[in-house]
Amino acid sequence: MNINRDTWHRLVPKNATFGLPCPACANGKLKLDTTGVNIVEPKHSIDYRDDQSWEPDNVVERWSARLVCDEAPCGEIVHLIGDIETVEVDIDDGDGQTYWGAREDVLRVRAAFPAPPLFRMSKNVPSRVRRELDLAFRLYWADTSACVARLRTAVEALLDHQKVPTERLIKNGPNKSKMKRMDLYERIKAFTAGAAHEGQLDGLRNIGNLGTHGGEDVNDEDLFDALEVLQFALTGIYDTKSINAKAAKLQSKKAGD
Ligand SMILES: [Zn+2]
Known part of the structure; x- marks a missing residue:
């Protein structure tokens, strides 16, 4: 919406x-x-x-x-x-x-x-994500860049909740290996690669990109675009089950029921 x-x-x-x-x-x-x-x-x-x-x-x-x-x-x-x-x-x-x-x-x-709330979210959205978004909604009035930064933190919280790893192993030879911290972009990529709703999640990358261009360049239009993408992604991730259940219930109803 x-x-x-x-x-x-x-x-x-x-x-x-x-x-x-x-x-x-x-x-x-x-x-x-x-x-x-x-x-x-x-x-x-x-x-x-x-x-x-x-x-x-x-x-x-x-x-x-x-x-x-x-x-x-x-x-x-x-x-x-x-x-x-x-x-x-x-x-x-x-x-x-x-x-x-x-x-x-x-x-x-x-x-x-x-x-x-800049957008309303369902009760299925995890509390940590909700908390970050509430902070973003407060910052909206004070500082657009800070608000967008908080949206990124909300995306991080979402990825944590979805158990997306924060580090990966790098191997430089048979006996050389080390851990590497993953940035937001890498984590989103890892998440969307294995997700069933890739299309819906794709927009999350945009929020990640927005931040990497530097806070000063972010304007209100970017912010609203990011909010709409995040709202859409949250619905896809946390509400698809309940929406599908409602759809199935409707389908199982016969005319005249
Ligand atoms: Zn009220």
Whole structure:
């Protein structure tokens, strides 16, 4: 399933109602609490307004907001925090034409806790993989490269759970042999070579490759692609059995049952 990338903006208008997925239940959406967004300006910023060199861009503001899950029996609470950023405004005249408007302040999300899941995973996914992904979901708001690095760690955890070796034996002659540590790429190759769902697992290599190109080059599109690949692979590895069982159950049903 594709991730709805529009849900995951780190910059949001001040009047946003949000709508991030709930970290605690399967279907809930997080909506802004009635207390609204709380924006405050620290003293150092207020004092600086008296300085001759002060300009409107120098204003520093912090905000916080409480989101509540809209599924009444759940009621999970997530706190968002961040600062204010000024952006260019495009005004839509309703006929498909846009023109430049004045600049406007928007909210930059710096952290969310507990972190909304970038994708939902089944209970069959092992706890260590889930833990790494939860950290990745937290890092999403702070640092794209760190988030991708955490996805790689989740892939390592997945390979550990699948009992893929971390070392192999190298022989350089009849009496010369030594152990060699395997990198992520080698481990994924070893795993996919013996796996029944090679097609589904193939994309995992992309996440490995992404990291080897260096963290600085990773952008949000890469990150979302990696997330979708990982979600697909996790479903293939951990949910195929239960999906097949459901399919078999459906097949065994006769018309009129
Ligand atoms: Zn919920």
